[in-house]
Amino acid sequence: MRLEPIQELSPRQAEISARITARRGGTRGPFLVWLRSPDLCERVEELGAYCRFESALPMRLRELSLLVAARHFDAQYSWNAHVDKAVEAGVQRECLERLARREEPGFEADDERVAHRFATEVLERHFVTDETFAAGLAAFGERGLVDLIGCLGNFSMLAMLLNTFQVDLQANRPAPFPDVHGFGRVEPEFAGGTP
Template structure:
């Protein structure tokens, strides 16, 4: 599953405790968490932040998924993209808009004005490092103060995730395809897909 670090063979008691907690919430300890576990205390906190951004944020589900995909595309993080592109469509985003985002085009979200506003807001943050007054006003009107704070938290979380995936070359699962033809191909390596709970 990852190129630059050897698979975890044995877990410390603390790693096993955190891995079990992650597995109980997410159905397994896989992908980036196999890297985060090298720093157990960071892993615990990152997992809690990620769980909030995915499951508890004030943003609607489709916009949570969109924020993840925008950060994934910005950093060319294929693992995140493959794990969530279908989820974004299931949550209500048009498949064509996701395909346009993968091609680094401005997506057409149809009548979903909130998705268009979020895309513009997130793109300005990630690309320009600042948000224009016009975009900020539109975001505030659409999402409110809490929504904007949650959006920044999501973009920060998913950017950190993307940097980890790219730095440690965490490759997609078998059967996943490369969504970014303009970016380096996936390293060819047999994946370590998940850790069993320590009690298993």
């Protein structure tokens, strides 16, 4: 990670860290960066908890939206932290493996296909087509669609933080993306492994 570990938490940081640990089982990964700004950390953790645990979307689609954002931003830490959760929630591992390789995932469930298309359009094009919007509205309703955008925004912010501060990958997990080297995208001229 680009930042040195915090040597001693302030009382405010310790309070927030204790809350994070109580809800998430530990203060790790991105929260070790966000604690440098305790007020932001508190708000981001609350938003993230809503997106992960309380949103109108089913857990399967919450985890899928996180993985779509993680892949879009090459956020390997997020991917490693959530790919198994998505599978446990019901997303097919084979589809996620294709998503990791930037291939068409081939989701079988209609709501997964709609969520993927919606998320991909908004992340890549910054807009969604009328057809995709209508499909999203029919699949998720107004609240679900608003929550999907909230989740994508939250998970995109998470990905940018992880990549910017080069939060170390989990020791027991390999880098999941074949086209990413270290913390940045492989430059095209080095894609073959030799300059």
